Amino acid sequence: MAEDDKFPTQGDAPPREDLRAAARDYLVRYGGDAFPNLFRSAKGSIVIDDTGREILDFTSGQMCATIGHNHPAIVAAVNRAGTEAFHFFSGMIPEVVAELALRVGRDWVSAPLKKSIFVSTGAESNEIALRMAKMYTGGYEVLAIGGSWHGVTGGTSAVSFASDRKGYGVSAPGVYVMPEPNMYRPYIPGMSGEASALACLELGLKMFDMASSGRPAAIIVEPIISAGGVLVPPKSYMKALREAASARAMMLIFDEAQTAFGRIGYRTAAELFGVTPDIMTVSKTLGGGLPLAAAITSQAIEEDVHAKGFTFYTSHVSDPLPARVGLAVIETIEREHLIERAKSTGAYLRAGLVNLQNRFEAIGDVRGEGMLLGVELVIDRESRLPNHRLGALTTQRCFELGLSMNIRRRPERGSVWRIAPPLTISHAEIDRGLAILEQALGESLDRLAREK
Ligand SMILES: Cc1ncc(COP(=O)(O)O)c(C=O)c1O
Numbered sequence: 001m002a003e004d005d006k007f008p009t010q011g012d013a014p015p016r017e018d019l020r021a022a023a024r025d026y027l028v029r030y031g032g033d034a035f036p037n038l039f040r041s042a043k044g045s046i047v048i049d050d051t052g053r054e055i056l057d058f059t060s061g062q063m064c065a066t067i068g069h070n071h072p073a074i075v076a077a078v079n080r081a082g083t084e085a086f087h088f089f090s091g092m093i094p095e096v097v098a099e100l101a102l103r104v105g106r107d108w109v110s111a112p113l114k115k116s117i118f119v120s121t122g123a124e125s126n127e128i129a130l131r132m133a134k135m136y137t138g139g140y141e142v143l144a145i146g147g148s149w150h151g152v153t154g155g156t157s158a159v160s161f162a163s164d165r166k167g168y169g170v171s172a173p174g175v176y177v178m179p180e181p182n183m184y185r186p187y188i189p190g191m192s193g194e195a196s197a198l199a200c201l202e203l204g205l206k207m208f209d210m211a212s213s214g215r216p217a218a219i220i221v222e223p224i225i226s227a228g229g230v231l232v233p234p235k236s237y238m239k240a241l242r243e244a245a246s247a248r249a250m251m252l253i254f255d256e257a258q259t260a261f262g263r264i265g266y267r268t269a270a271e272l273f274g275v276t277p278d279i280m281t282v283s284k285t286l287g288g289g290l291p292l293a294a295a296i297t298s299q300a301i302e303e304d305v306h307a308k309g310f311t312f313y314t315s316h317v318s319d320p321l322p323a324r325v326g327l328a329v330i331e332t333i334e335r336e337h338l339i340e341r342a343k344s345t346g347a348y349l350r351a352g353l354v355n356l357q358n359r360f361e362a363i364g365d366v367r368g369e370g371m372l373l374g375v376e377l378v379i380d381r382e383s384r385l386p387n388h389r390l391g392a393l394t395t396q397r398c399f400e401l402g403l404s405m406n407i408r409r410r411p412e413r414g415s416v417w418r419i420a421p422p423l424t425i426s427h428a429e430i431d432r433g434l435a436i437l438e439q440a441l442g443e444s445l446d447r448l449a450r451e452k
Pocket of ligand 1: 120121122123124126149150151152222226227255256257258283284
């Protein structure tokens with residue numbers, strides 16, 4: 001008997017309809033738009049559903065599969081972990097975790113950022129950042145930005161404003177929020193996007209100072225506000241945020257779940273903006289589809305909180321399997337020059353989207369950086385009113401035609417496609433996606449015109 005046969009993997013799956021029924025009957029629904037189909041496999045920029053149909057993935061899964069689904073380097077890393085170790089006692093630091101910490105701290109972030117802690121999810125990494133900031137400063141107040149998404153755990157949902165906050169009772173005290181910088185739809189009418197963003201920041205800080213109990217701890221921000229509509233702040237905004245944090249002895253936390261490790265054509269958004277946070281969190285784009293996240297800070301902050309007894313001791317802190325995968329992800333980004341590719345492929349994709357914008361009045365704005373792009377749908381360009389129905393119809397039609405798109409719909413914030421394909425996607429695949437998008441948009445507009 002061959003070694004593998006002693007431990008057979010599961011046999012034939014039940015029929016498709018039974019599995020769809022099982023999903024309906026036995027799974028808790030967790031929000032978001034769920035597809036009626038189930039899904040079977042994924043490779044590169046393609047996902048395959050339970051009918052065997054290939055669908056082009058313009059969201060890299062949940063913005064994670066930056067180097068493509070099931071990249072051979074990731075598969076090899078998982079296999080290698082199978083011969084080494086998946087998991088240890090949390091006090092045993094695996095060699096591969098030390099190696100990953102070295103690579104991240106030395107090659108991917110700028111001084112004084114240096115020391116990492118590796119966990120599983122983005123929310124966890126932000127919980128770490130918040131706990132570190134509170135312990136370091138002795139404060140507890142956190143200033144967050146409108147439209148933000150930092151996770152759904154207790155601490156992170158308290159500082160998130162793109163997610164649903166209603167129905168879960170009292171959230172963490174000491175959280176303040178200021179309006180997000182929106183260059184397309186400035187909050188202050190008559191002002192430029194940048195002037196409005198800076199004015200909102202000034203007002204937001206004034207309100208915070210007024211309300212503060214004198215125990216500030218952190219400002220937390222996604223350098224590109226993704227779930228809130230792919231909003232790219234002006235550089236002046238990020239610099240002002242840095243100054244505001246320093247002036248108040250608050251930690252500046254950059255949540256780079258979506259922006260680090262090449263997606264935007266830079267190592268990190270901190271590099272793009274020329275602003276260094278006190279704590280950076282990374283997740284989706286480091287794990288490449290497997291659960292891996294990190295909080296990265298300076299030696300001085302790490303030493304301070306360690307001396308004060310900092311703990312974040314979990315079952316899966318420093319696990320070797322995801323670390324092996326993270327190492328494979330960053331080696332692949334380097335080997336395949338994916339940062340440069342994010343720039344060039346991003347420019348190609350953006351040009352295609354701008355081309356569509358030139359033909360469809362309903363595309364009000366195309367924005368973003370590298371391969372993290374936003375396309376905003378409007379009723380007309382004059383009013384800039386969000387076109388939610390068109391967004392929903394077109395997204396649905398795209399899926400029927402073989403393209404998976406993610407639309408963010410918020411009454412106050414517009415109707416925005418978040419387009420973030422794997423950095424490894426080919427021009428031919430982008431062309432195919434754009435052709436589907438064009439057809440779906442045209443058909444949906446026709447349908448809306450008929451309904452009038
Ligand atoms: C910017 C950002 N931060 C944090 C998170 C939370 O990460 P996770 O879902 O892995 O907990 C997300 C998830 O979408 C995110 O987009």
